Amino acid sequence: MAKKATGKSKLQTASEVGKERALEMALAQIKKEFGESALMKLGDQKHMQVDVVSTGNIAVDAALGVGGLPRGRIIEIYGPESSGKTTLALHCVAQVQKGGGTAAYIDAEHALDPQYAQNLGVDISELFVSQPDSGEQALDITEALVRSGAIDIVVIDSVAALVPRAEIEGDMGDSHVGLQARLMSQALRKLTGVIARTNAIAIFINQLREKVGQIGYGSPETTTGGKALKFYASVRIDVRKLETLKGTDGMPIGSRTKIKIVKNKVAPPFRQVEVDMMYGEGISNVGSILDMALERDIVKKSGAWFSYNDMRIGQGRENVKKFLKDNPTVCSEIESKLRAEMAEALASNAMPVGVTSNDDDDDDESTEAERIMDETTISDDELEDDLGF
Numbered sequence: 001m002a003k004k005a006t007g008k009s010k011l012q013t014a015s016e017v018g019k020e021r022a023l024e025m026a027l028a029q030i031k032k033e034f035g036e037s038a039l040m041k042l043g044d045q046k047h048m049q050v051d052v053v054s055t056g057n058i059a060v061d062a063a064l065g066v067g068g069l070p071r072g073r074i075i076e077i078y079g080p081e082s083s084g085k086t087t088l089a090l091h092c093v094a095q096v097q098k099g100g101g102t103a104a105y106i107d108a109e110h111a112l113d114p115q116y117a118q119n120l121g122v123d124i125s126e127l128f129v130s131q132p133d134s135g136e137q138a139l140d141i142t143e144a145l146v147r148s149g150a151i152d153i154v155v156i157d158s159v160a161a162l163v164p165r166a167e168i169e170g171d172m173g174d175s176h177v178g179l180q181a182r183l184m185s186q187a188l189r190k191l192t193g194v195i196a197r198t199n200a201i202a203i204f205i206n207q208l209r210e211k212v213g214q215i216g217y218g219s220p221e222t223t224t225g226g227k228a229l230k231f232y233a234s235v236r237i238d239v240r241k242l243e244t245l246k247g248t249d250g251m252p253i254g255s256r257t258k259i260k261i262v263k264n265k266v267a268p269p270f271r272q273v274e275v276d277m278m279y280g281e282g283i284s285n286v287g288s289i290l291d292m293a294l295e296r297d298i299v300k301k302s303g304a305w306f307s308y309n310d311m312r313i314g315q316g317r318e319n320v321k322k323f324l325k326d327n328p329t330v331c332s333e334i335e336s337k338l339r340a341e342m343a344e345a346l347a348s349n350a351m352p353v354g355v356t357s358n359d360d361d362d363d364d365e366s367t368e369a370e371r372i373m374d375e376t377t378i379s380d381d382e383l384e385d386d387l388g389f
Helices: 002-034 058-064 085-098 116-120 135-148 165-169 179-198 226-232 285-295 319-326 330-345 368-376
Strands: 073-078 103-107 128-131 151-159 201-205 209-212 219-225 235-246 252-264 271-278 298-300 305-308 309-313
Touching: 002 368, 058 252, 058 271, 058 285, 058 330, 073 179, 073 226, 085 103, 085 116, 085 151, 085 201, 085 235, 103 135, 128 135, 128 219, 128 368, 135 151, 135 165, 135 179, 165 368, 179 201, 179 226, 235 271, 271 285, 285 298, 285 305, 285 319, 309 319
Parallel strands: 073 201, 073 235, 103 128, 103 151, 151 201
Antiparallel strands: 209 219, 235 252, 252 271, 298 305, 305 309
């Protein structure tokens, strides 16, 4: 019996050696034919670390779970009209440029305001802008830019404005069911691999539409361009206005905006934050720093007065924001403390300060019942959603 066991053990060892040799030969062949990075082990730290670009707002960076937008990925930003979608995208462009990167903006809506972009910190003299005539042209330009390897971020504004050439050349009232969805599906199949290889970021801004015939389950809203972008996007960001902010004279100066990460392939999803979206200035990083510092007791509040290190820094929230703007050294010191705590929280996969989690609201893909309803409803102006293109 002992001899039989030994013989069996030798056979297993020989079999294992044979498998290892076969694997080594296969790996060598794959690397020779497709390159060294064609196949790797998932535990390789070099590939586990996510390279990110800050959004320019500490609260949004915290909600994303990795400190910013991941490079080499497709990002979708959607929401109602005038909610701050373009503003958030332009802030990301500004941050890339500050880091020495190159940015491009595909203005399919023909609505980009250069002065507003400049107010947000975008260097418009170095920003490449295209105003394409059709959806095909827009996506071809996007692919060419990304494939060059010289572009760090490209923004497509917006998916709804990527009109197929056949629709442009056709007559009003002609039916073009599924054209845009097929266009997006084909383009994203080509773009995904190129974006990953060049380590670029592609931001698609999208609009919302009402579903016709929506009854009972699920959200009555859906995004344009079919379902492909929902699958290919690594991060989907929902931007919505909550309330209007008013100055001391009672005039509107901005809006309180909720930013929710409804899909995240690089960190836990459904995290959300509230930020100040100021007219003419964009997202207030100072406001987010103040809110997070208050939650961590770095800045203390007693009545209407705010204090930092036993020093009174203002009375009323807007006055404190002005103080922090006028005193960048103090503001940077507070932000450094917050980012240090945020890094610790992210390293331990804990919820960063100032961020809440909510996965039970109106996302149109959250439950099986909603998915079934999606299959039985018709989009307001895009039947392609139901075709699954």
